[in-house]
Amino acid sequence: MEGSRSNIVLIGMPGAGKSTVGVVVAKLLAMDFVDTDVLIQAREKRTLQAIIRAEGLSALKQVEEQTLLELAAEQTVIATGGSAVYSDAAMAALKRRGIAVFLDVPLPELVERLNDLDARGVVMEPGESLNDLYRKRLPLYRRHADLRLDCGGKSAGQVALETVAAVRPLLAPSVS
Numbered sequence: 001m002e003g004s005r006s007n008i009v010l011i012g013m014p015g016a017g018k019s020t021v022g023v024v025v026a027k028l029l030a031m032d033f034v035d036t037d038v039l040i041q042a043r044e045k046r047t048l049q050a051i052i053r054a055e056g057l058s059a060l061k062q063v064e065e066q067t068l069l070e071l072a073a074e075q076t077v078i079a080t081g082g083s084a085v086y087s088d089a090a091m092a093a094l095k096r097r098g099i100a101v102f103l104d105v106p107l108p109e110l111v112e113r114l115n116d117l118d119a120r121g122v123v124m125e126p127g128e129s130l131n132d133l134y135r136k137r138l139p140l141y142r143r144h145a146d147l148r149l150d151c152g153g154k155s156a157g158q159v160a161l162e163t164v165a166a167v168r169p170l171l172a173p174s175v176s
Helices: 018-029 036-044 048-055 057-070 088-097 107-113 130-144 156-170
Strands: 007-011 032-035 076-079 098-104 147-150
Touching: 007 018, 007 088, 007 156, 018 032, 018 076, 018 156, 032 036, 036 048, 036 057, 036 076, 048 057, 057 088, 088 098, 098 130, 098 156, 107 130, 147 156
Parallel strands: 007 076, 007 098, 032 076, 098 147
Antiparallel strands: none
């Protein structure tokens, strides 16, 4: 099964660097890149936050799940939204064609990086803190990850190089 997986699926908390690292990994491996949050916004013609405001968190989760289930990518680095791990079906579909890499950033570092949670369209319950979200999602990231990278104190470039080194032996032979 692993030999047929040609995608790299980045999972992790908001602010973990999935999109930034993903672009660098795609360049290093001469692969395509897609940010699923951007796909959702293009599909819905509005921001993630606008979806949450108009229809609620469950609507965004449904749109996200549908977008991930319909994603037909090969030889692509996929930066998922932080909430992708809430859908077992979507994660199973992504992992059929890809290697899930958990970009694990310590909570204190995430707090430093994130000052725009509302604008990002993060799937959080009213009154939920970043600490609460981290505690809720951490077991899901660990469960769905094929690989976990410790990203604490590292630059996006360092994490990208570590990602390439970790996934290269697991990718389908047609990927560099």
